[in-house]
Amino acid sequence: MSIFQNYIDGRWASSDAATKNINPSNTDDIVGEYAHADKNQADAAIAAAVEASKSWRYSGIQQRFDILDTIGSEILARKDELGRLLAREEGKILPEATGEVVRAGQIFKFFAGEALRVQGEHLKSVRPGVEVEVTRGAVGVIGIITPWNFPIAIPAWKIAPALAYGNTVVFKPAELVPGSAWALSDIIARSGLPNGVFNLVMGSGREVGQAMLDDRRIDAVSFTGSVNTGGVVAASCSRRGAKYQLEMGGKNPLIVLADADIDNAVACALNGAYFSTGQRCTASSRLIVVAPVYDQFIEALKSKVENLIVGDALADGTQIGPVVDQRQLDQNIRYVDIGKEEGAELLCGGELLERETPGFYMTPALFTETSNKMQINREEIFGPVASVIKASDIDESISLANDTEFGLSAGICTTSLSAATKFKQECRAGMVMVNLPTAGVDYHVPFGGMKGSSYGSREQGRYAAEFYTTVKTAYVGA
Ligand SMILES: NC(=O)C1=CN([C@@H]2O[C@H](COP(=O)(O)OP(=O)(O)OC[C@H]3O[C@@H](n4cnc5c(N)ncnc54)[C@H](OP(=O)(O)O)[C@@H]3O)[C@@H](O)[C@H]2O)C=CC1
Numbered sequence: 001m002s003i004f005q006n007y008i009d010g011r012w013a014s015s016d017a018a019t020k021n022i023n024p025s026n027t028d029d030i031v032g033e034y035a036h037a038d039k040n041q042a043d044a045a046i047a048a049a050v051e052a053s054k055s056w057r058y059s060g061i062q063q064r065f066d067i068l069d070t071i072g073s074e075i076l077a078r079k080d081e082l083g084r085l086l087a088r089e090e091g092k093i094l095p096e097a098t099g100e101v102v103r104a105g106q107i108f109k110f111f112a113g114e115a116l117r118v119q120g121e122h123l124k125s126v127r128p129g130v131e132v133e134v135t136r137g138a139v140g141v142i143g144i145i146t147p148w149n150f151p152i153a154i155p156a157w158k159i160a161p162a163l164a165y166g167n168t169v170v171f172k173p174a175e176l177v178p179g180s181a182w183a184l185s186d187i188i189a190r191s192g193l194p195n196g197v198f199n200l201v202m203g204s205g206r207e208v209g210q211a212m213l214d215d216r217r218i219d220a221v222s223f224t225g226s227v228n229t230g231g232v233v234a235a236s237c238s239r240r241g242a243k244y245q246l247e248m249g250g251k252n253p254l255i256v257l258a259d260a261d262i263d264n265a266v267a268c269a270l271n272g273a274y275f276s277t278g279q280r281c282t283a284s285s286r287l288i289v290v291a292p293v294y295d296q297f298i299e300a301l302k303s304k305v306e307n308l309i310v311g312d313a314l315a316d317g318t319q320i321g322p323v324v325d326q327r328q329l330d331q332n333i334r335y336v337d338i339g340k341e342e343g344a345e346l347l348c349g350g351e352l353l354e355r356e357t358p359g360f361y362m363t364p365a366l367f368t369e370t371s372n373k374m375q376i377n378r379e380e381i382f383g384p385v386a387s388v389i390k391a392s393d394i395d396e397s398i399s400l401a402n403d404t405e406f407g408l409s410a411g412i413c414t415t416s417l418s419a420a421t422k423f424k425q426e427c428r429a430g431m432v433m434v435n436l437p438t439a440g441v442d443y444h445v446p447f448g449g450m451k452g453s454s455y456g457s458r459e460q461g462r463y464a465a466e467f468y469t470t471v472k473t474a475y476v477g478a
């Protein structure tokens, strides 16, 4: 089997060190062997990005538009093939995987347009005869470190704005899912970018990722992943004064009020808590339901959860794919045990499951009789496990929703305009949803959270310019 190589300074590197990319739906299926970069390759990638930055930061906006638009077009044209690859390596079911690929293509198209819309200001100085110009320029070299749960969309929403605003990139994807990252990099490599502007270094976080964090030549780091690694990124970058942006966990609440359309509330909970196997930082892991509809909601949700079809991500009809790997599966089952020990009632699921092929399967778990103080309601599980918490009214529901160290996404199901307005105002989350699942977002508007979920300026939409540009104020005398 030939090795999919790293891309450094406009060339595919040659390296024998490789990691096997394993299909979580069928661990006998090896998706491919992907190069495993070391510190030397990280160093070469960073050097190439520094050199390329000298001219790319001054590149024309039409050139940037054309390149990003070309990348977006190829991703969209190959959505079915890339969707299959994503489903095969990450375990997301095929329709979701294809949807993610489409989203990645749309993101490149969006930022192609944004490259044309970089704005500045021209002001009078308070000193007579002096003019002031405020412009936005490239930051320089951006280190991009991404997780496994959105193997093409998250890289896209970091790489596209980085390039659109004239930065060069060193990209380190999660080792678990190098296939989509490599395919995206192959498309970028053929898009007409000058050598060194974009570099791919597949390798471990501890070696390659840490080398990027510690390297003074990397001006800014954009990271999505766990809270623990986010802390490492923050400490390393602040030590050397580099700009950084973190997207981390969530413990996202979905509130169901007594006046909610219960069928829709159940559909929102089912989608938010279990789709994508619960492996979304926007997943609804805490379902806060008011007493008058508590029993009705639980009964309806339980019957839906029990009937979810768990299986091979590529098979027709599968609704919930496998967990991404053994480590994550062990973590999920450990939390199911913790929930039981804490006194929560496991209404259904939470068991290992065998399918025709060896894979990381479990039944989606639903806990009731839980309190917000329980560990299962405080820590991000990142699997198909959700808890129901009973509340008396909207005030207690919002107070429970806010009682968490996280603040990424939050939802409410209600038919009351005033309840929805109150929730939107008082909920301490970066994204608030009314009669919609907490997960599943648009590609052209800001994405990010409050409190422990995020740090730095927002990702996506035109707000991304804040992170990927730096502001310069010029004073011009007569
Ligand atoms: N909020 C989110 O979107 C996500 C949250 N998670 C949460 O994190 C848990 C663990 O998942 P995991 O994938 O291990 O998350 P990590 O935070 O460890 O991984 C995210 C990325 O950071 C890299 N990395 C790891 N250590 C370092 C380091 N010291 N310096 C620089 N980069 C580093 C990883 O590399 P490598 O390829 O070696 O892993 C990966 O590319 C999950 O169970 C879940 O709770 C996970 C994924 C996404």
Ligand SMILES: O=C(O)CCC(=O)C(=O)O
Binding pocket: 149, 150, 224, 279, 280, 281, 282, 438, 439, 440, 441
């Ligand atoms: O909900 C979504 O679509 C985005 C989720 C996400 O970005 C994440 O889980 O990291």
